[in-house]
Amino acid sequence: MKSIARKFQILVIATCLLGITAASANTTNEKNKVNFSIPADEVTGAWEYTVENVPYEYSKGVLMISKENKEYIVKVQLQHGAINAENVKVKDNVITFTVNVEGSNVSVTLNVDGDKMSGESSSYDGNFAIEGKRMQPE
Incomplete structure (x- = not known):
């Protein structure tokens, strides 16, 4: 029983770590995005x-x-x-x-x-x- 509980704990910790890594990766991508607009001058x-x-x-x-x-x-x-x-x-x-x-x-x-x-x-x-x-x- 202790073995199953231990494996479950490791699984929960690994899932949390993966979730945190994925969330921070997504946040990092959002921070690294550069939003700019080129002035629109249609005729030049x-x-x-x-x-x-x-x-x-x-x-x-x-x-x-x-x-x-x-x-x-x-x-x-x-x-x-x-x-x-x-x-x-x-x-x-x-x-x-x-x-x-x-x-x-x-x-x-x-x-x-x-x-x-x-x-x-x-x-x-x-x-x-x-x-x-x-x-x-x-």
Whole structure:
């Protein structure tokens, strides 16, 4: 009988020790978790884009959108050079700007939704649909 009681005591102690170890391991994990949030600025970054029904050299490129001193800067990278945008405005997830292409002003309005953007450009030649996606770091 003493043998069974002794085994039972050892079993109870072992169970308690395992329970304490498991509880402290769980507590340690909770303490080691780092909770942080990255400020959400939906529009900044590098965006690959395409434009429909325009000359080939303007049909695709990369928009570089950054923010310096609370002002947004847009640079349009084309196959044969870059164009700096003017009159850049951002409200919520909508960005508007103008670029000068071959002496003509082109107004651009883009709606950003996560890693995708869509909108249109307007010039004396008409309105043209734009689609884009955020470029991911390699």
